[in-house]
Amino acid sequence: MKVINFMGRRKLALVFSVVMLLVSIASFVTRQLNWGLDFTGGTLVEAHYSQTVELEGIRSSLTGAGYPGAVVVAFGTDRDVMIRLPQGHSEAAGHALLRVLQDNFAGTVELRRVEFVGPQVGDELREQGGLAMLLALGLIMIYIAFRFQFKFALSAVVALIHDVIITLGFFSISGLEFDLTVLAAVLAVIGYSLNDTIVVYDRIRENFRKLRARSSIEVINISLTETLGRTIITSLTTVLVLISLAVFGGEMIFGFAVALLVGIAVGTYSSIYMAANILLMMGVSKEDLMVPVKEGADEDELMP
Numbered sequence: 001m002k003v004i005n006f007m008g009r010r011k012l013a014l015v016f017s018v019v020m021l022l023v024s025i026a027s028f029v030t031r032q033l034n035w036g037l038d039f040t041g042g043t044l045v046e047a048h049y050s051q052t053v054e055l056e057g058i059r060s061s062l063t064g065a066g067y068p069g070a071v072v073v074a075f076g077t078d079r080d081v082m083i084r085l086p087q088g089h090s091e092a093a094g095h096a097l098l099r100v101l102q103d104n105f106a107g108t109v110e111l112r113r114v115e116f117v118g119p120q121v122g123d124e125l126r127e128q129g130g131l132a133m134l135l136a137l138g139l140i141m142i143y144i145a146f147r148f149q150f151k152f153a154l155s156a157v158v159a160l161i162h163d164v165i166i167t168l169g170f171f172s173i174s175g176l177e178f179d180l181t182v183l184a185a186v187l188a189v190i191g192y193s194l195n196d197t198i199v200v201y202d203r204i205r206e207n208f209r210k211l212r213a214r215s216s217i218e219v220i221n222i223s224l225t226e227t228l229g230r231t232i233i234t235s236l237t238t239v240l241v242l243i244s245l246a247v248f249g250g251e252m253i254f255g256f257a258v259a260l261l262v263g264i265a266v267g268t269y270s271s272i273y274m275a276a277n278i279l280l281m282m283g284v285s286k287e288d289l290m291v292p293v294k295e296g297a298d299e300d301e302l303m304p
Contacts, residue, residue: 003225
């Protein structure tokens, strides 16, 4: 097996990651996120038309009726429409909106769903979403510290924070709407990236104990090469499914699919370069992973 010198490019990868992090953070400061209705508050209306309808005509009629901030998108078919009204409209705005839609359409318009989110609820959801990510990262650190060693735990959490910030930065730069489905995707990215990182860490630990004469860089390169096939196959099959969801899944899950696509791409990269790179920066060695020797026992017998 030809061993790929991944760690030979670790400095270049570190510079690349730092640049992406700085760009993402700068976008947060200047542009922030395009918060969806779940976080800002507002009214969501889902309507079904008896015939095909043009979205531009609906936007024009709503603007003329006093709803200039309404967001109109197709929902599933060319007869189903979802309208988002910004904060400032009451819960009864959905029924008033239906009358406007009916007055400007020759056929019939059926109201399928009306959801109202107050600004206070939106603030609570935003705060709880942030706490959920912090709690997940904290529990992950505790788990890996018990499962492996503290250096591995800290490296994994730093790599996960790297993945989350860059994924959020993509949404900030692109201006795509960030709602609860996207938040769920970000949490899923944490789990996916963690799974990939643990597979790599498990092989690194195993090789540190088997290849005692090799340096840390050599052991990590061998471990990354051995797990590369599994990483590529897993990521590729997942990406194919997510592309299908993004293209054919409709507006409701588009943000979810895009967030997972970006997160998986960044997570795969960080599992190869960031997680292992940080381990080297923290000076990981075989001594960190040696099984404690009991008094009177032969050390070689305890080494797997």
